[in-house]
Amino acid sequence: MELNDVTGLILAGGRGSRMGSVDKGLQTFRGKPMVKHAIERLSPQVGSVMINANQNLDVYKGFGVPVYPDEIQGFAGPLAGLQTGLLHCRSPFLVTVPCDSPFFPLDFVSEMGTALLSENGDLAVAVTGQGEQEQPHPVFCLVRASLLPHLSDFLQSGQRKIDKWYATLKVVPVRFADENAFSNINTLDELTKWEERLAGSQ
Ligand SMILES: Nc1nc2c(ncn2[C@@H]2O[C@H](COP(=O)(O)OP(=O)(O)OP(=O)(O)O)[C@@H](O)[C@H]2O)c(=O)[nH]1
Numbered sequence: 001m002e003l004n005d006v007t008g009l010i011l012a013g014g015r016g017s018r019m020g021s022v023d024k025g026l027q028t029f030r031g032k033p034m035v036k037h038a039i040e041r042l043s044p045q046v047g048s049v050m051i052n053a054n055q056n057l058d059v060y061k062g063f064g065v066p067v068y069p070d071e072i073q074g075f076a077g078p079l080a081g082l083q084t085g086l087l088h089c090r091s092p093f094l095v096t097v098p099c100d101s102p103f104f105p106l107d108f109v110s111e112m113g114t115a116l117l118s119e120n121g122d123l124a125v126a127v128t129g130q131g132e133q134e135q136p137h138p139v140f141c142l143v144r145a146s147l148l149p150h151l152s153d154f155l156q157s158g159q160r161k162i163d164k165w166y167a168t169l170k171v172v173p174v175r176f177a178d179e180n181a182f183s184n185i186n187t188l189d190e191l192t193k194w195e196e197r198l199a200g201s202q
């Protein structure tokens with residue numbers, strides 16, 4: 001899969017209610033907004049990056065990449081963000097990362113792309129752990145852009161759950177060894193803990 005075959009979508013369209021009154025993607029982590037961590041980590045792995053956000057759009061636009069709010073109003077969940085990304089995607093594949101997970105692998109997209117093509121799947125999803133510890137990370141996915149009508153039908157029927165939509169597809173799980181690779185930061189308390197834990201490291 002070539003770099004230009006993939007558009008990167010940063011999912012920042014949630015309410016961020018567990019973070020308090022602050023927009024989660026705009027919350028400072030280790031000296032810069034969380035969404036900036038995501039942009040910097042994702043940009044080298046894709047042809048272009050865009051942001052899905054539903055609040056503070058002008059602030060998000062300041063990061064120099066396109067920003068799109070959900071087509072469906074009312075915080076319909078991450079699938080609404082994915083639909084928005086697919087509507088604006090001009091490449092055959094779209095990859096998503098959430099705005100609150102600053103540690104995802106630098107070879108994330110290439111690993112996902114290789115697996116999706118070799119298995120000829122509809123969608124690849126990141127997985128960590130094994131056996132009983134196995135954990136999927138559904139907002140880390142690589143999808144074929146041709147799935148837009150299928151997703152829109154699903155949302156049109158009133159369904160919202162990401163796992164339910166995945167159950168309708170040929171999903172390729174892609175295992176990553178680092179247990180913390182997809183850790184996300186949902187509260188100010190978690191943010192402080194990660195900052196303390198990483199203090200002194202690069
Ligand atoms: N576009 C869009 N994205 C969403 C929506 N809800 C959640 N997300 C995104 O989905 C990802 C995972 O969601 P959560 O970790 O629950 O984030 P959140 O909903 O903003 O935070 P909480 O309000 O604390 O649950 C994040 O990247 C969110 O930005 C939504 O209604 N629309």
Ligand SMILES: [Mg+2]
Binds near residue numbers: 014015
């Ligand atoms: Mg949520």
